[in-house]
Every structure is written in C-alpha cells, then in structure tokens.
Amino acid sequence: MTTQSQAFDEKYLLLDQQELQSRIKARRRELGDALCILGHHYQRDEIVQVSDFVGDSLALSRQAAQMKKARWFVFCGVSFMAESADVLSSDDQAVCLPHLQARCTMAEMADAPAVATAIDEIASISGQKVIPIAYVNSTAAVKAVTGSALGACCTSGNAANVVAWALDQRRACGDKAKILMLPDQHLGRNTAVAMGFAPEDCAVYDPALPDGGLSAQQIQRAVFILWKGHCYVHQQFTVADIGRVRSEYPGVKVVVHPECPHEVVQQADAAGSTEQIIKLLAESPKGQRWAVGTESNLVQRMAEKHGRDRVLLLSSKPAICRQMYLTGLPHLAWVLDNLAAGRVVNRITVEPDVARQARVALDRMISIKPSAAVTTRASGEASATAGPS
Numbered sequence: 001m002t003t004q005s006q007a008f009d010e011k012y013l014l015l016d017q018q019e020l021q022s023r024i025k026a027r028r029r030e031l032g033d034a035l036c037i038l039g040h041h042y043q044r045d046e047i048v049q050v051s052d053f054v055g056d057s058l059a060l061s062r063q064a065a066q067m068k069k070a071r072w073f074v075f076c077g078v079s080f081m082a083e084s085a086d087v088l089s090s091d092d093q094a095v096c097l098p099h100l101q102a103r104c105t106m107a108e109m110a111d112a113p114a115v116a117t118a119i120d121e122i123a124s125i126s127g128q129k130v131i132p133i134a135y136v137n138s139t140a141a142v143k144a145v146t147g148s149a150l151g152a153c154c155t156s157g158n159a160a161n162v163v164a165w166a167l168d169q170r171r172a173c174g175d176k177a178k179i180l181m182l183p184d185q186h187l188g189r190n191t192a193v194a195m196g197f198a199p200e201d202c203a204v205y206d207p208a209l210p211d212g213g214l215s216a217q218q219i220q221r222a223v224f225i226l227w228k229g230h231c232y233v234h235q236q237f238t239v240a241d242i243g244r245v246r247s248e249y250p251g252v253k254v255v256v257h258p259e260c261p262h263e264v265v266q267q268a269d270a271a272g273s274t275e276q277i278i279k280l281l282a283e284s285p286k287g288q289r290w291a292v293g294t295e296s297n298l299v300q301r302m303a304e305k306h307g308r309d310r311v312l313l314l315s316s317k318p319a320i321c322r323q324m325y326l327t328g329l330p331h332l333a334w335v336l337d338n339l340a341a342g343r344v345v346n347r348i349t350v351e352p353d354v355a356r357q358a359r360v361a362l363d364r365m366i367s368i369k370p371s372a373a374v375t376t377r378a379s380g381e382a383s384a385t386a387g388p389s
C-alpha cells in the first residue's frame with residue numbers, strides 16, 4: 001500500500017462542530033457526484049450523518065465499485081477498507097482515508113510474508129495442500145498471498161459458505177488439505193464449530209514461533225489452522241457479561257459478533273455479522289429485548305432506533321474501536337477542503353500486482369454460491385448443518 005499524504009492541518013481541531021458541518025456541506029455541494037463519502041457502521045454518529053453510504057467494509061467497497069461517476073471516495077473507516085475500495089474501484093478513481101493512523105489492529109496481526117511462510121511450513125510439515133481463507137479484515141497484501149495460493153476471502157456473514165467451498169476442495173483431494181483461516185482465530189473457530197467440527201479440529205498458529213508453535217502431530221490432526229489474531233473490541237465480551245444481563249433483564253436474548261471468543265458465541269442466543277445483527281433486531285418482535293455484543297457506536301444507534309429498553313450493550317463498559325474513533329469531522333473537513341482545492345490528500349493506493357492478486361481472492365469469494373447446507377445462527381436457526389468430512 002502506498003499513501004500520498006500531506007500533514008493534517010491541526011487548525012481544524014479548533015473549529016467548532018457547526019463550522020465543520022457547514023464546511024462539509026459546502027464542499028459536498030461543490031464536488032457533487034464526483035465525491036462519495038463512505039462511512040463504516042462503527043464510525044461516530046457525526047460521521048455516519050454526513051456519509052453518502054453506511055455499511056460494513058465489503059458492502060462499502062462494492063458500493064464504490066458501482067459508483068462510476070465518483071472521482072474521489074473518502075472512506076471513513078480503517079486502512080484495509082480503503083485498500084479494498086481501491087482494489088475494486090477503477091484506476092481513475094482515488095480513495096482517501098481521513099486519518100492515516102486508522103489501521104485495524106487485527107488486520108495488522110497478519111503480514112503477507114508471514115502468511116506466505118505459514119502456508120509453506122504447514123504444507124511441508126503435513127505433506128498436504130493448504131487452502132487459505134482471508135477474512136476481509138486483512139491487508140491487501142495478505143489477500144494477494146491468499147489469491148495466489150488459490151484461496152478466497154470471506155466476510156463474517158459468508159464465512160460458513162466459504163468454508164463449505166474449502167471443504168469441497170479438501171474432499172476433492174481425498175481430505176488431504178488444511179484450511180488456514182486468518183487473521184481472526186475466533187471467526188475461524190466459531191465458523192468451524194458452527195459447521196459441526198469440534199474445537200479440537202482447530203490448531204492455533206502463532207506466527208511469532210517456529211512452525212507456528214505447533215508440533216507435526218498437531219498440524220497433522222487439525223482440519224483448520226487458525227492464525228493467532230483477534231479483534232480487541234469483540235474479544236472483551238465475556239460469558240460473565242451474558243450471565244449479568246440475563247440476571248438483570250429476565251427474558252433478554254443475546255446476540256454477538258463471531259469475532260467474539262468461542263465460549264461467548266456458544267452461550268449467546270444468536271451470532272452474526274454486523275448486517276445480520278442489524279436485520280435480526282429490525283425483524284425481532286417488539287417486546288423482545290436484546291443485549292448486543294459488538295461495537296458501541298453501532299449498538300447505540302440501534303438502541304436509538306429500536307428503543308433503549310429493547311437494545312443494550314452486552315458489556316457494562318463501552319466497546320469502542322479506537323482506530324475507527326480516530327476519524328472525526330476535523331479530518332473529514334480537511335480532506336474535503338483539499339479535494340475542493342484540487343489536492344488529493346491521504347490517498348490509499350494498492351500496487352497493481354498486489355491489487356490484481358487481492359482481487360482474485362475477493363472475486364473467488366463473490367463467486368462462491370451460498371451452500372444449501374449452511375444456515376446462520378443470526379436467523380435464530382440452529383448452527384450450520386454442514387458436518388465434518
């Protein structure tokens with residue numbers, strides 16, 4: 001990834017909210033259809049309010065790919081999202097990230113050379129093929145390694161379908177293949193277990209240790225090798241939180257994101273991606289109260305929409321993504337003022353070779369059709385029904 005940056009003008013931090021909002025409004029008017037502001041669900045309210053589209057990372061990148069008239073996408077999110085938007089948009093469109101320190105700590109737990117080494121090590125120790133599955137919350141370079149190793153990307157919403165696809169590949173080579181899921185070990189384990197595998201079918205690969213800290217026997221026995229990565233926001237939800245809300249609010253149901261630890265997902269009533277949680281709450285009967293285990297900004301917005309007595313945060317302390325929170329109106333106004341003056345600042349560009357291979361992994365994911373054998377717990381149904389091979 002390369003960035004075309006210019007130092008942020010600190011004077012913007014001194015402007016009041018009203019001034020920033022009116023500047024943003026004015027710049028949006030001037031730039032018209034050439035500008036598109038993309039806001040992730042975990043952004044602050046003031047950013048969501050001025051975004052043209054609000055969604056999860058992949059939905060926003062796919063939106064960017066459809067916006068042929070736009071010249072500039074300002075991605076209010078974290079860097080891997082801006083990279084995906086750059087990969088999926090055209091060469092004559094630019095993607096800007098308002099705050100360059102907005103980098104997902106989980107995505108940065110896997111770097112491309114370490115992933116390539118892991119694939120080689122696991123293949124050489126097991127004597128088997130390795131099918132990598134990279135969560136979209138990964139760098140473009142990691143997606144590129146995945147694409148060139150004939151793997152695919154996945155989202156938290158379609159992980160079960162992508163794993164079902166990988167299991168088909170595995171069956172095609174006589175079950176002699178390992179599925180490497182990265183960078184989030186929790187999404188990997190939760191998906192495997194939801195599809196009928198045991199936690200013991202998973203082994204955790206620690207990139208800081210030789211051979212991932214795994215013995216040859218552990219690698220041989222595992223179907224899934226899980227990268228030792230996590231999201232600190234979702235990892236903070238605990239089984240004790242579930243016990244507390246159930247005792248404080250009799251009848252409450254709990255829904256959590258699959259980036260939460262396995263024991264939390266097991267105890268919850270439902271688990272699903274951001275979009276699946278939003279849908280579940282929208283479709284839930286009016287009298288049902290939900291405790292939600294995901295990022296606080298999103299939970300607060302859902303509480304405002306559906307009622308504070310119906311939607312509450314699962315934990316007693318806020319679950320804020322500090323990296324998402326870095327982007328505020330001052331950074332957004334600064335980017336827009338520069339664009340209006342003909343200067344593209346904080347542009348995120350993925351090198352063409354990396355972009356090409358990353359796109360292979362993304363396109364492979366998009367081409368994977370939902371498997372009839374897979375259901376999601378967010379729908380309130382039982383876990384996935386695809387079983388171990």
Ligand code: SF4
Pocket residue numbers: 042078104105106107137231232233234295321322323324
């Ligand atoms: S919530 Fe977690 S996965 Fe999402 S951007 Fe923040 S650190 Fe990364």
